Amino acid sequence: xxxxxxxxxxxxxxxxxxxxxxxxxxxxxxxxxxxxxxxxxxxxxxxxxxxxxxxxxxxxxxxxxxxxxxxxxxxxxxxxxxxxxxxxxxxxxxxxxxxxxxxxxxxxxxxxxxxxxx
Amino acid sequence: xxxxxxxxxxxxxxxxxxxxxxxxxxxxxxxxxxxxxxxxxxxxxxxxxxxxxxxxxxxxxxxxxxxxxxxxxxxxxxxxxxxxxxxxxxxxxxxxxxxxxxxxxxx
Numbered sequence: 556x557x558x559x560x561x562x563x564x565x566x567x568x569x570x571x572x573x574x575x576x577x578x579x580x581x582x583x584x585x586x587x588x589x590x591x592x593x594x595x596x597x598x599x600x601x602x603x604x605x606x607x608x609x610x611x612x613x614x615x616x617x618x619x620x621x622x623x624x625x626x627x628x629x630x631x632x633x634x635x636x637x638x639x640x641x642x643x644x645x646x647x648x649x650x651x652x653x654x655x656x657x658x659x660x661x662x663x664x665x666x667x668x669x670x671x672x673x
Numbered sequence: 674x675x676x677x678x679x680x681x682x683x684x685x686x687x688x689x690x691x692x693x694x695x696x697x698x699x700x701x702x703x704x705x706x707x708x709x710x711x712x713x714x715x716x717x718x719x720x721x722x723x724x725x726x727x728x729x730x731x732x733x734x735x736x737x738x739x740x741x742x743x744x745x746x747x748x749x750x751x752x753x754x755x756x757x758x759x760x761x762x763x764x765x766x767x768x769x770x771x772x773x774x775x776x777x778x779x780x
Contacts (some may be wrong), residue, residue: 590769600709600717600760602769616768617674650716658723659707659764663716 557581557662559651564667567641571671575636577651577664585629588654591636593647594666601647605654606634619645641671675699675763679772685780692748694775696761701741705765708737708746711774712757720759721746751777 563575590605604615604625613625624637648668652660676699686692704724709717719728721737734749761772
């Protein structure tokens with residue numbers, strides 16, 4: 556069974572930083588791209604970033620470019636999202652998502668809440 | 674970025690009804706479209722990929738169609754567990770973009 560477990564969310568002040576982690580199990584992690592997506596309270600879904608198998612390609616939504624960095628550690632079956640210069644509008648539940656090449660992201664974690672507020 | 678629109682934004686339906694949700698892309702995306710179901714407080718669940726392929730384990734009452742810019746999700750004989758919000762997603766190019774969602778509630 557595919558499992559994705561996010562951690563690292565919490566309350567942070569505007570301008571601060573946070574690092575999200577996602578532990579994957581139940582599939583061959585090194586064979587899949589991985590994505591992060593988010594959902595602001597009461598709002599729709601937004602894809603944030605993804606990363607390829609060997610970290611040679613990363614893609615980001617414009618609103619986080621230059622502030623967020625996605626990375627992975629295939630030895631630890633984990634993917635990360637480093638979030639810097641956080642803004643109030645980054646407040647959301649952040650989901651880790653498995654991203655099969657050529658198909659839309661399929662399996663989602665349960666999410667971790669990030670709140671940016673003073 | 675490719676803009677995705679959905680209609681309607683919400684609908685009320687009864688158990689047993691046939692429900693159709695449409696999604697339109699601002700440019701041609703071939704058949705690179707997925708449909709997701711999300712229930713309150715839960716993570717989204719992939720229902721359909723490549724516009725018309727049923728994800729493993731998803732009931733056959735869900736179907737998708739369309740290509741290029743216009744797509745449809747159909748639920749035949751709506752069940753109580755189908756009341757949820759439905760989103761389309763284009764994975765044709767980056768950034769991937771979602772539609773704004775269609776909330777299906779009980780009439």
